[in-house]
Amino acid sequence: MRLNKYISHHTKYSRREADRLIEEGEVKLNRKVIREFGYEVQDGDQVSVKDRPVKPSSEVTVIVYNKPKGVLVTKKDDRGRATIYHKLPGKFRHFVPVGRLDYASEGLLILTDNIEVATALMESDLERTYNLKIDKPITQEMVTAMKEGLVLDDARAGGHEKSKIYSMEFAPFAHFEIRAEGKSFTKLRVTITEGKNRELRRFFGHFDAKVLDLKRVAYGGIELNNLPTNKTRFFTRREYDDLHKFIKQLKAEKKAEAKNRVNALKQEEANLKAKKKKKD
Known part of the structure; x- marks a missing residue:
């Protein structure tokens, strides 16, 4: 994950604020100042902002939010309009929305503190x-x-x-x-x-x-039901169980696809070698 995105997803800072902090030398990677916005954070990298370590949680927390009309699904708006982060409790400021609901739309919005989970749900055909x-x-x-x-x-x-x-x-x-x-x-x-x-x-x-x-x-099976406008709730145990099954299945499918691609390349290579041998 790009450095600025990594900071915005695991701290209270927006992507633009992360860019500014990187530019000002307030961000360190493995105890050294880094000014590369596009650096891809790797497993084992230690990132800190203003000498405070950024610690992504290994646990996944997911909430359902009943977004009201007239609120943007973004961290900041150049025109000063209200965003969901003005409405949500401060403890959810670093949560990532699963997809978008436009300014004039309302209703169910899922947010999570895990970017991989957010991406998987957003890109799914649920x-x-x-x-x-x-x-x-x-x-x-x-x-x-x-x-x-x-x-x-x-x-x-x-x-x-x-x-x-x-x-x-x-x-x-x-x-x-x-x-x-x-x-x-x-x-x-x-x-x-x-x-x-x-x-x-x-x-x-x-x-x-x-x-x-x-x-x-x-x-994807998560229902708004009677959740009041501008209120949140945590996933239920059943919803967490369904989510874990979905992520597990998705990983298995991706692993199978990768294996099939490797096998296809090997077969193609074998066919080319056989064809060349036949010509010789």
């Missing part, structure tokens, strides 16, 4: 369930796209005005249901297996529909 409201009746074109998926060369509608993401591919929804419908709105519950940038806002934006409300209510 199901994410949302309640949402759009400003028009549902159309057959929307239903077809939810069932079959959608590929857009221009997916800017619904995205942030400064976003550099133009094209986007949407996988078929894992599940969807229409919960209420009127002349000028539709309420839906949808389940998707990806977490792309403003994915649902862009999806419905393609059909000239604006998402008025968006609330995540579940993520």
Whole structure:
């Protein structure tokens, strides 16, 4: 993990603050000042900030947070807007969010003090369930796209005005249901297996529909239930057990994939040698 990222994930400092501390010579690696922002911290490295050792915990703590609207999922905002770290208790300031919920969205946000766990959950195809409201009746074109998926060369509608993401591919929804419908709105519950940038806002934006409300209510079997807005709770024992099983399975799959790649390379090398021998 890069040095500045390592500091931000294991201390109270943001990534930008970590960069500044490195630049000012306040960071030491193995007791020597280091000014390489991109240094990859290795196992056994001793990092300290202002002569205080940075000690990543080997234990994993995970919380569920009911994010309110009008709050950013970031450590600092250049425009001075409120972030989740203004709202969360100080003891969670070093926790890493699993994915994002945009400024106008609310609901379930998972945070952990372990970056590897956060990355594994974020990059997974675990199901994410949302309640949402759009400003028009549902159309057959929307239903077809939810069932079959959608590929857009221009997916800017619904995205942030400064976003550099133009094209986007949407996988078929894992599940969807229409919960209420009127002349000028539709309420839906949808389940998707990806977490792309403003994915649902862009999806419905393609059909000239604006998402008025968006609330995540579940993520990979973790449910928001009746957790009040702006409140947190720790994972339950069952949720921790499920998490450990998920991480164990993921590691086994990665190990198997690596072994298959090595075997494929060996086979390719053997085939080339046999081909060369045949020519000779």
